[in-house]
Amino acid sequence: MASEDRKIVELDPDLSEQAMAQVLRAEERANQAIRDCEQEGVRIIQEAKDRAQNISKHANKRLTHIHLRFKQCIARQVKNLQREYADQHNQINEEHYDVSEMDDIVEGVAGMLTGPAQSGKE
DSSP, X not given: OHHHHHHXXXXXXXXXXXXXXXXXHHHHHHHHHHHHHHHHHHHHHHXXXXXXXXXXXXHHHHHHHHHHHHXXXXXXXXXXXXXXXXXXXXHXXXXXXXXXXXXXXXXXXXXXXXXXXXXXXX
8 A cells, every 4th residue: 555655646757747838838828818818908998099089089070060150150140130230220210310300300409498489579
């Protein structure tokens, strides 16, 4: 029985070297897999950054376009309002200040302020 125990304990040097080489190869494969994963992670992160940048650029272009359209719309509305104001102002002036009636209006106001006109009697 002692000789059987001895056989179990005594290792074949070739087997030990083979086992060690196998472990080292497995460790190298694991390290390579880790490096590959790290590189893939860096690539994925860069793609995500690039995509986010493209989305941001596209959104900025759209916002700029929308801003320009609203600015043009507001400018048109302001121009229309100014035109309407000028038309209303002209209409009011035409209605209330007819040049042909201006002399009569001035005489009427002067008469109200000074009293009835006197016909040469002092």
